[in-house]
Amino acid sequence: MRNSWYNSRWAVISFHVLAWMLWLSLPIFFRRNDHEHDQKGNASFFTWVYIVSNIYWVMLFYFNAYFLIPNYINKRKVWQYTSILLCLYLTIVLLMAFVFQQERPSSFSVSHLPFSFIFPFLFIWAMSTVYRVVADKSKTDQLLKERENENLKTELSFLRSQVSPHFLFNVLNNMVAMARLRSDKLEPSLIKLSGLMRYMLYESDEQKVLLSRELEYVTSYIDLQKLRFGRDMKVNVNMTDGEEYHLIEPMLLIPFIENAFKHGTGMIEHPEIDISLEVKKGLLDFRVRNKYSCEKNEVKDKTSGIGLANVARRLNLLYDKKHILETTKQDGWFTASLQLKLQ
Secondary structure, eight states: OOOOOGSSSSHHHHHHHHHHHHHHHHHHHHHTOOGGOOOOHHHHHHHHHHHHHHHHHHHHEEEEEIIIIIITTTTTTTHHHHHHHHHHHHHHHHHHHHHHHHOOSSSSGGGGGGHHHHHHHHHHHHHHHHHHHHHHHHHHHHHHHHHHHHHHHHHHHHHHHHHHHHHHHHHHHHHHHHTTTTTTTTTEEEEEEEHHHHHHHHHSSOOOHHHHHHHHHHHHHHHHHHHHGGGSSSSEEEEOOSSSTSSEEETTSSSHHHHHHHHSSSSSSOOEEEEEEETTTEEEEEEEEEESSSSOOEEEEEEEETHHEEEEEEEEETTTTSEEEEEETTTTEEEEEEEEEEO
């Protein structure tokens, strides 16, 4: 997974440099109108305080972010962490006391130092803690996305492996039926089957395929089913040409048609299947409907319904909020309708 630009090393370093430049420039802005007190002695004194204190603030920031929090807070050593912070605060107070003693021994008073540096200390500590929490949260989110992406790939691979054997099982049953009837249509159906196998073996592993290639696959499957049922079943197909340059997930449409032929045949009077597909402005409108018997309690095998269950799951994984899938049963007809925003 590609990292966002703001997570790159150069962006992080640039952000740190800019933040410290802003922090270091604050005393300059506050002292700009204080030129009356900017005498030579004062300038030397403030320079020492400025240099020593800011070196300490930088060290405190990164020491807390990269050592104290990972080794104490993350390991729930709160008391040890608090004790170290108190020691660090006393360190800056003693360090500033030494600077005052060296530069202004006559006016030196240690009583005001703890109050002078408590707020800068707390501010740097708070910024360091917030920075570490945000950095850890960003890293955790990135790892979760990477794991989700890997799980998605694994799950999609598993779903495809379920679709392919199920489809192959149905087609081979068709071949057996035609062989028993010694049909002269067996040879062209075998040629179509070889084309289907080529698509399944060499193209279905692609993340996306051309819509035109997917429709060739669907058409070949429908032709094989027509050869099997002949005049015993009425199959109406209306798939309009146009905008077939779009990409689509391979073997996404075939489970709808498999389901229609599986459950729209048998002890049904005048079985009929209607298949329509239209693409306008990148929006695919795909509908498959078949007659079913309301009175018949259909005994389902172990693989019954696996196609539609898989395709619904794949749509949720790959086209979240970019598809509408509806199935209805009304007046003896089962209808599956899919609207899909193509890429």
